[in-house]
Amino acid sequence: MGVVSSNLNGVFMNEWIDAETRVERAHKLYKQGRWKESVSELRTAIASNPYNASWFFNLGLALEAMEEYTRAVEAYQSARKLEPHDIETLNCLGVNLTRIGRFAESLECFELIQKLDPTYEPSYCNRIVTYTEFGQHDEAELMFYLARQYVDECPLCYFNIGTSHYERGNYDQAIACWKQTVRLEGKCPQIHSHIGDAFWAKGDLEKALEYYETELKTTGENGETMLDMGEVLLEMGRLDEAEKHFVRAMELSPENPAVHFCMGELAEKHHDDAAAEKYFHRALSFDSNYPGVHVRLAKLLLKKGQTRLACKYLLAELKSCGDDAACLQEIGELMIEARLVNKAHEVLARLVKLLPDNPYALHNLAVSCFMLGNFDEGATYCRRALKLKPNYSLAMYNLALAYLHKGQTSLARRYARRAQAIDPANQEIRKLGRQLGMTGLWSRIKTRLMPKRKRSSHKKPRNE
Numbered sequence: 001m002g003v004v005s006s007n008l009n010g011v012f013m014n015e016w017i018d019a020e021t022r023v024e025r026a027h028k029l030y031k032q033g034r035w036k037e038s039v040s041e042l043r044t045a046i047a048s049n050p051y052n053a054s055w056f057f058n059l060g061l062a063l064e065a066m067e068e069y070t071r072a073v074e075a076y077q078s079a080r081k082l083e084p085h086d087i088e089t090l091n092c093l094g095v096n097l098t099r100i101g102r103f104a105e106s107l108e109c110f111e112l113i114q115k116l117d118p119t120y121e122p123s124y125c126n127r128i129v130t131y132t133e134f135g136q137h138d139e140a141e142l143m144f145y146l147a148r149q150y151v152d153e154c155p156l157c158y159f160n161i162g163t164s165h166y167e168r169g170n171y172d173q174a175i176a177c178w179k180q181t182v183r184l185e186g187k188c189p190q191i192h193s194h195i196g197d198a199f200w201a202k203g204d205l206e207k208a209l210e211y212y213e214t215e216l217k218t219t220g221e222n223g224e225t226m227l228d229m230g231e232v233l234l235e236m237g238r239l240d241e242a243e244k245h246f247v248r249a250m251e252l253s254p255e256n257p258a259v260h261f262c263m264g265e266l267a268e269k270h271h272d273d274a275a276a277e278k279y280f281h282r283a284l285s286f287d288s289n290y291p292g293v294h295v296r297l298a299k300l301l302l303k304k305g306q307t308r309l310a311c312k313y314l315l316a317e318l319k320s321c322g323d324d325a326a327c328l329q330e331i332g333e334l335m336i337e338a339r340l341v342n343k344a345h346e347v348l349a350r351l352v353k354l355l356p357d358n359p360y361a362l363h364n365l366a367v368s369c370f371m372l373g374n375f376d377e378g379a380t381y382c383r384r385a386l387k388l389k390p391n392y393s394l395a396m397y398n399l400a401l402a403y404l405h406k407g408q409t410s411l412a413r414r415y416a417r418r419a420q421a422i423d424p425a426n427q428e429i430r431k432l433g434r435q436l437g438m439t440g441l442w443s444r445i446k447t448r449l450m451p452k453r454k455r456s457s458h459k460k461p462r463n464e
Contacts, residue, residue, distance in 0.1 A: 012028040019045040023055060032061055038062045053082035057089055064092070069099040091122050098130045106130045127161035140164040157183035158457040159191070171198045192218060193225050205232050207292055225254030230262060239269055257283040264296060273300050290373050296332055298338075301407040309323055314338065318347065325354050325361075332364055341371045352381075359389035367398060375402045393423040400432060412436055 026041035028193060042059040046052070060075035077091035094109030107130055113123035124147035131140035144161040162177030173453060175198045179187050197209035216222075230245030238295075243266055250259045263360035264279035281294050294317035301310035314331055321327035328351040339391050345368040348436035351361045362385040369378030375378045382399040388394055403412035414434045419426075420433045 019048040023058070026062070028059065030058070030065070033065075035062045035065045039066070051082060051084065053079045053089070055094070056082070057086075060089075060092055060096070062098060062284070072096045073100060077449060084115055085112075087117055087120055090116075091120075091126065094123075094130070095126050095192075098133060101133070103130050103134050103391045116150065119150050121147050121154065122152075123159045125154055125160060125420050128157065129162060132160070132164040135167075137164050137168055151287055153180075153184055155181045155188060158184065159188065159194075162194070166194075166201070167200055169201075171202045174198045175461070187218070189219060190215065190224075190327040193228060196228065200228075200232055205236050208232050221248070221252060223249045223259070227256070227258055227262060234266060239266065242266060244383055255286050257287040260286070261290060261293060261296075264293075268296075270438075273303065276300060291321065291324070291327065292317075294320075295327070295334065298334055302334065302337060310334070310422065311340050314340070315343075323354055325351060325358075328354070329361060329364065332368070336364070336368060339369060344368045345372060345437065357388060359392055359395070362388070363392065363395045363398070366395070370398065370402055370405075375406055391422050393419040393426065396422070397426075397429050397432065400436070402431075404436065409436065 011142050014199050022041040022045040024039040026045070029035070029038035029041065029330065032046070039059060039062045041165075042055055042062065046055050046059065049055070056075050056079035060072045063069075063072035063075055073093065073096045076089055076096065079086070080087045081095060090109045090113050094106045094113075097103070097106035106317045107127065110123045110127045110130070113120050117123075124143045127143040128140045128147070130138070131143060133405070139298050140161065144157055146366065147157045151157070156172070158177045158180040162181065165177060175195055178191055178198070179193050181191050192211045192215035196208045196215065199205075199211060199253075200208035206301070209229060209232055212225050212232070215225045219225075222318045225248035226245050230242045231250060232431035233242035233245060234241075246259060246262050246266060249256070250263070251261060260283040264276045264283065267276035267279060277297065280293050280297050280300075294313040298310040298313040298317070301307075313335055318329065318331055322402065328347055332348040332351060335347060337339070348361065348365040348368050352358075352365050353363045362381045366378040366381035366385065369375070369381060379399060379402050382402070385395045386399070389395070394414045400412045400415035400419065403415065416429065416433045416436050419429045423429055
């Protein structure tokens with residue numbers, strides 16, 4: 001028995017030494033950026049000794065570097081089971097739970113850290129991101145100020161609160177925060193691109209280009225920044241320059257669906273529908289749910305009169321767009337054009353729930369009502385649109401048509417006149433105005449003549 005015990009101890013000792021050796025090798029591989037190999041070594045070590053929390057923690061770091069965030073969460077959770085109150089583990093777990101959208105669990109991790117060590121600044125800094133993803137921007141700002149009590153000038157805090165401002169449309173504040181990040185840590189990856197994004201959102205395209213160029217000088221060529229520059233140049237109408245950037249972006253990231261989508265947009269600008277269709281289909285081959293592609297294909301198909309296939313693409317876009325208001329508006333408008341009226345009405349009603357004070361959404365919903373024969377309901381939506389946008393000539397025009405259909409010519413005439421006063425060059429409005437003008441003239445003639453006929457009808461016929 002003693003010999004057997006000695007042999008078993010020797011086996012265990014060898015396995016332990018082998019596991020430790022593998023972990024050391026995993027550290028070196030991680031530093032070299034060979035994360036997949038590092039993960040393999042760590043998993044083998046953990047199979048020999050599944051009770052070492054630090055090994056699970058290191059596995060989480062390697063998986064995180066590979067952007068395998070769900071698997072990283074599993075690794076950090078395993079580490080936490082072994083050491084429930086390790087702050088570094090809780091922090092990394094919270095960060096990765098945010099990345100995969102499990103925000104409530106993420107906040108639980110950060111709140112536990114705060115109880116264990118209220119001075120641990122990352123628990124506040126990282127909560128800025130979680131609250132921003134939640135859309136709770138007031139809480140994000142509170143975390144920013146709490147973090148500054150412990151680290152006054154944290155570049156990551158400024159970066160995170162800058163993102164919160166950007167999401168709210170506070171572009172000047174976002175730029176100011178991100179410039180603070182540059183001041184504190186000039187080599188923060190993609191920071192100049194973020195500033196460029198904010199200037200682009202403001203409409204300052206020249207300034208956006210300037211910051212994208214700075215990003216390329218700072219971090220070297222990358223497909224995302226090349227693509228951003230190409231899109232800005234496309235928006236500026238500098239098509240040849242845009243094409244050069246798209247081509248280079250494609251060389252750097254040939255399987256990025258966004259590159260092919262942008263090439264499709266460029267082809268549309270050149271009125272080359274066949275090329276545009278080819279690029280949009282190529283974008284779908286890399287990502288079958290890439291936003292906006294199905295809508296673009298539907299537009300091209302409607303131009304060719306292929307309504308049934310266009311409807312198929314519109315329904316595909318609808319499945320993936322969620323509550324994206326701009327996407328819903330475009331889908332609704334194209335469904336009306338494709339005479340998919342019932343579905344258009346559903347989409348536009350959904351849009352109005354999201355944007356109850358948007359005059360364009362209300363007007364489009366009114367149009368779908370009119371097409372379905374619901375004139376009273378449509379007129380209500382049109383009037384709501386006009387309260388929000390009093391000079392909305394198209395809403396006046398369609399409201400005039402609705403009243404004309406109902407036989408309420410005086411109301412129809414009133415709205416047609418208002419529309420024509422605002423948009424006198426619009427031929428359709430002028431045509432309706434002329435039509436209603438003739439209707440009004442005939443009505444006035446009848447009003448003058450009828451009483452005379454009634455009076456004369458009581459007279460006896462005169463003899464010749």
